[in-house]
Amino acid sequence: MSAMLSNEKWEAVIGLEVHVQLATKSKAFSASAVQYGAAPNSLTDPTVLALPGSLPVFNEEGLRLAMRLGLALGCTIAKHSRFARKHYFYPDQPAGYQISQYDEPICAGGSVPILEDGVRKEIALTRIHLENDAGKNNHAGARSLVDLNRAGVALCEVVSEPVLRSATEAADYMRSLRQIVRFLGVSEGDMEKGHLRCDANVSIRPRGREAFGTRTELKNINSFKFVQQAIEHEIARQIRALEAGETIVQETRLWDADAGRSRSMRGKEEALDYRYFPDPDLPPLEVSDATIEQIRSELPELPLDARARLIALGLAAADAEQLSSERRLLAYYDATLASLGKSNAKLAANWVSGALLAELGRLGKSIGDSPLEPARLAGLLKLIADDTISGKIAKGILARMMESPDEAKDIVEREGLGQITDSSALEAIVDELLDNNPKQVQGYREGNQKLLGFFVGQVMKATGGKANPKMVNQLLRARLDT
Amino acid sequence: MSELLSLSASEQARRIAEKTVSATELCDAYLARIDANDADLGSYLRVDHEGARAQAHAVDAAVCAGDSVGPLAGVPIALKDLLVTESLETTAGSKILEGWVPPYEGSVVRKLRSAGAVILGKLNLDEFAMGSSNEHSAFRPCKNPWDLGRVPGGSSGGSAAAVSASLCAMSLGTDTGGSIRQPASFCGLVGLKPTYGRVSRHGLIAYASSFDQIGPLATCAEDAALMLEVIAGGDILDATCSTEPVPAYQAACKRDVKGLVIGIAKEMEGEDVDTAVSAAVAAAIAELESAGAEVRRISLPHTRYSLPTYYLLATAEASSNLARFDGVRYGKRKGNEEALQNMYEKTRGAGFGAEVKTRIMLGTFALRAGYYDAYYKKAQQVRTLIADDFRKAFAEVDVIASPTAPTTAFPFGAKKTPIDMYKADVFTLSCNLAGLPGLSMNCGFDDSGMPIGLQLLAAPMQEETLLQCAAAYQRQTDWHTRRPNFGGQP
Amino acid sequence: MSRVTEEEIRSLGELSRLALSDSEVETLKRDLESILEHMDALAEVDTTGVQPMTHVLGTIGHLRSDEVCESLAVEEVFAASPERTEDCFDVPAILPPGSNK
Numbered sequence A: 001m002s003a004m005l006s007n008e009k010w011e012a013v014i015g016l017e018v019h020v021q022l023a024t025k026s027k028a029f030s031a032s033a034v035q036y037g038a039a040p041n042s043l044t045d046p047t048v049l050a051l052p053g054s055l056p057v058f059n060e061e062g063l064r065l066a067m068r069l070g071l072a073l074g075c076t077i078a079k080h081s082r083f084a085r086k087h088y089f090y091p092d093q094p095a096g097y098q099i100s101q102y103d104e105p106i107c108a109g110g111s112v113p114i115l116e117d118g119v120r121k122e123i124a125l126t127r128i129h130l131e132n133d134a135g136k137n138n139h140a141g142a143r144s145l146v147d148l149n150r151a152g153v154a155l156c157e158v159v160s161e162p163v164l165r166s167a168t169e170a171a172d173y174m175r176s177l178r179q180i181v182r183f184l185g186v187s188e189g190d191m192e193k194g195h196l197r198c199d200a201n202v203s204i205r206p207r208g209r210e211a212f213g214t215r216t217e218l219k220n221i222n223s224f225k226f227v228q229q230a231i232e233h234e235i236a237r238q239i240r241a242l243e244a245g246e247t248i249v250q251e252t253r254l255w256d257a258d259a260g261r262s263r264s265m266r267g268k269e270e271a272l273d274y275r276y277f278p279d280p281d282l283p284p285l286e287v288s289d290a291t292i293e294q295i296r297s298e299l300p301e302l303p304l305d306a307r308a309r310l311i312a313l314g315l316a317a318a319d320a321e322q323l324s325s326e327r328r329l330l331a332y333y334d335a336t337l338a339s340l341g342k343s344n345a346k347l348a349a350n351w352v353s354g355a356l357l358a359e360l361g362r363l364g365k366s367i368g369d370s371p372l373e374p375a376r377l378a379g380l381l382k383l384i385a386d387d388t389i390s391g392k393i394a395k396g397i398l399a400r401m402m403e404s405p406d407e408a409k410d411i412v413e414r415e416g417l418g419q420i421t422d423s424s425a426l427e428a429i430v431d432e433l434l435d436n437n438p439k440q441v442q443g444y445r446e447g448n449q450k451l452l453g454f455f456v457g458q459v460m461k462a463t464g465g466k467a468n469p470k471m472v473n474q475l476l477r478a479r480l481d482t
Numbered sequence B: 001m002s003e004l005l006s007l008s009a010s011e012q013a014r015r016i017a018e019k020t021v022s023a024t025e026l027c028d029a030y031l032a033r034i035d036a037n038d039a040d041l042g043s044y045l046r047v048d049h050e051g052a053r054a055q056a057h058a059v060d061a062a063v064c065a066g067d068s069v070g071p072l073a074g075v076p077i078a079l080k081d082l083l084v085t086e087s088l089e090t091t092a093g094s095k096i097l098e099g100w101v102p103p104y105e106g107s108v109v110r111k112l113r114s115a116g117a118v119i120l121g122k123l124n125l126d127e128f129a130m131g132s133s134n135e136h137s138a139f140r141p142c143k144n145p146w147d148l149g150r151v152p153g154g155s156s157g158g159s160a161a162a163v164s165a166s167l168c169a170m171s172l173g174t175d176t177g178g179s180i181r182q183p184a185s186f187c188g189l190v191g192l193k194p195t196y197g198r199v200s201r202h203g204l205i206a207y208a209s210s211f212d213q214i215g216p217l218a219t220c221a222e223d224a225a226l227m228l229e230v231i232a233g234g235d236i237l238d239a240t241c242s243t244e245p246v247p248a249y250q251a252a253c254k255r256d257v258k259g260l261v262i263g264i265a266k267e268m269e270g271e272d273v274d275t276a277v278s279a280a281v282a283a284a285i286a287e288l289e290s291a292g293a294e295v296r297r298i299s300l301p302h303t304r305y306s307l308p309t310y311y312l313l314a315t316a317e318a319s320s321n322l323a324r325f326d327g328v329r330y331g332k333r334k335g336n337e338e339a340l341q342n343m344y345e346k347t348r349g350a351g352f353g354a355e356v357k358t359r360i361m362l363g364t365f366a367l368r369a370g371y372y373d374a375y376y377k378k379a380q381q382v383r384t385l386i387a388d389d390f391r392k393a394f395a396e397v398d399v400i401a402s403p404t405a406p407t408t409a410f411p412f413g414a415k416k417t418p419i420d421m422y423k424a425d426v427f428t429l430s431c432n433l434a435g436l437p438g439l440s441m442n443c444g445f446d447d448s449g450m451p452i453g454l455q456l457l458a459a460p461m462q463e464e465t466l467l468q469c470a471a472a473y474q475r476q477t478d479w480h481t482r483r484p485n486f487g488g489q490p
Numbered sequence C: 001m002s003r004v005t006e007e008e009i010r011s012l013g014e015l016s017r018l019a020l021s022d023s024e025v026e027t028l029k030r031d032l033e034s035i036l037e038h039m040d041a042l043a044e045v046d047t048t049g050v051q052p053m054t055h056v057l058g059t060i061g062h063l064r065s066d067e068v069c070e071s072l073a074v075e076e077v078f079a080a081s082p083e084r085t086e087d088c089f090d091v092p093a094i095l096p097p098g099s100n101k
């Protein structure tokens, strides 16, 4: 298959439509709660059930979140947008129509950044529009059982231009989008809970040709793995078909994860006619410049921007990527650095992504509720930077700081944990050590350089780890090498 | 019949508040009259004896305890069965919803209850408010109390017949294309369709969402004003509902009409109008003129397109609004053991009446891909032109007067085709297209003794002007005091 | 000239999910045809450059704040439902024939 994918002759054209569940407490158009895993049909109200006489009123938080995402992705926010009804009969669609945006979406243009071999690449968006979710159908033989808890949940649909060229790129796009929506707090972005759901439009064309081939729509590819697999599979299927002289039928295909293949849902001849028209229950959404600027001013730095900034501070790409992967982690790191100074960026990176996360993991806590605050961590790191304590001592102190409100400096002072940097004191210890171990001294002088480690270890042991390792090395060398 | 039932609702409210009449006594008098007479009329689909008595008792208890009571305390009213009432069956006049007991209360009903109104029951209507004669009720026809061989008008036919026959003191109807004003005209009442957005639509089972409004039917302008003061105003549950403050409509009824400019549009007269109707309307305008109003000729050039514009847009919205009646969550299901598509088709095929099906089909047609621009969008553009005509006219005049309907109430079966029936609404439609407030009031009778309606339209949110005119007219005339000879003159 | 074919009526019926008898199809064909004839009057109106009116009076809507209200009790949800299995609405299978899941 990979031979086919790297096919010289064919090029894939992929566009994704990703439904992102917005992090609102209540539904898009009514006040029942949004909650995962509740008992069936326990989260409904007259609007969700489309009871006669009920009306939709849009959730202002849904609008704010969609605008926040749009602004972060560089979209143009429509100062005037509106809702339309999209009609189709389905038991999980209580009103017989979905409330969506059609000809006047809230966001247009913009792009989602991805990394390609470490280089940033922008994937252009067509639009982002608001809509409500449908309920859930559970299939039981000849019957379907409908749970409407999810009906009416606020979504935004992020529609890319057909500019993705491989399954890997599509999966990267999806990952980046998930990271961004989580970063912004626009969505919890939990794939398991269906917070991001992806449909892909896939076609192939001979490399170098402008015109698009016939596309198929893949539905139900709701994990990064499935996005990759399903698109790869579909590209290969289309190449096989065209090379065998067949034509591609425009159709919707459903990805069957268990079977690892897609199957046709229905042809377009059973054409759906959605009969879109502006929803008369919902007056247009009017957004002022002031509101747009307010939301823009509250935007955080996005992951890839943060990554670039951290690399410029001297961090390794992997560290920069990890620290910028989550907003609270990045905020923690930045706060630490603010106390510590940028010259110690690498030191801070090592400690935040290393020892600190390890300690938090041990305690079952997340970075957001770390008992060790950035300023106190910076206080600890300062002691390392100015050679007051060794890294080893610092690790022990860090573990204790997780459980006490003490400052590192106080712990070190109180317990005399500072490094011995008094050279005369160290000289005395070294001299005594060499006197007591003549065999090893001889061994070293005869060429067994490894014994230096033995001497260093002994000095550290004698000083309870407080000797400055650099000084110890220097002193030992001075004595042994002469 | 009790003399109490011939009092206006405002007078009933006064007497209850000052304890000269008890709410229970009044409620029982209406219930007794309904029980004795409504079998002949068919205005009620459901009478809530128990609920009404309980509300009346509560009012009496509050009055006795000296508690402050609402403006409608103890006034027995009834509601078009298109309005959602918690725990009281609501059918929209359709088989598909028969037996549905709503688990929630519509906003207007909630307001009525907290104003102390006693709700006697639910009134007959054309199925889903689609009709102009009440002949499209899925349950039974409602008759006109002035002549049982004639229709009461529609779709709020039950709401008009019940008030006219003194089977309730006031009622609420809904008006999408004339459904309050035309039955008010046919039954000799004041019917007021408020500005679009003046009254919440929450709990109003939608026919055409950009047209529908709830409004009162009453025997006089003061009663309509009293009711409108209670039901108007903002509602968080309806995004199209205006939050503009509610004026003192009852106070407006006390003003005279000196200096008010009344416009007469040449497009709202014409050869299709009965001569008796034309004459009565002209006389009524002259009456207002004699009271100090000024009359001016105006033109509303696009109103002649009201009928096609309305029927394309309203049916398009209806085809969408009625999609929810699918037999999944409520309503009667058919074809449960068959494929899903069949279940839908059979449920809806059996549940909807012929007129509803016609309108769903027409609306689906108008919204279909490939037809949208030629029909739906074109009609939306003409709607803009019609609204513009009115905007220009109201820069010059305060109200526009016309017949409410070209004829008085017609006999059952008189309208043979949908188009014939639709033409009965020709003067009322433009008001809904432009979202304006409109009022109909009795301005005389034809040779058969059937009431004639005068329609007054005003600029958006100018309900006060309509009530002011109607009240002034009713101070000078006594048409509105006449009651049909039905069930014993009240 | 007949502009609404029987086929069209049947397809509209399917799109609207309305089972129609042959005589209903006949009546609807006749009625829709005559109604649409009246609709043709709109063609003569010059609407060049005219904004379509989607909301009367340029209605300014309001939004709701993101507050949760109590949900309907499950017994209320199913009080009127034609068929219920446990706490779900029970309908004929929705998957197209031939699908095995």
Ligand SMILES: [Mg+2]
Binding pocket: A017, A157
């Ligand atoms: Mg889509």
Ligand SMILES: [Zn+2]
Binding pocket: A019, A131, A157
């Ligand atoms: Zn979508």
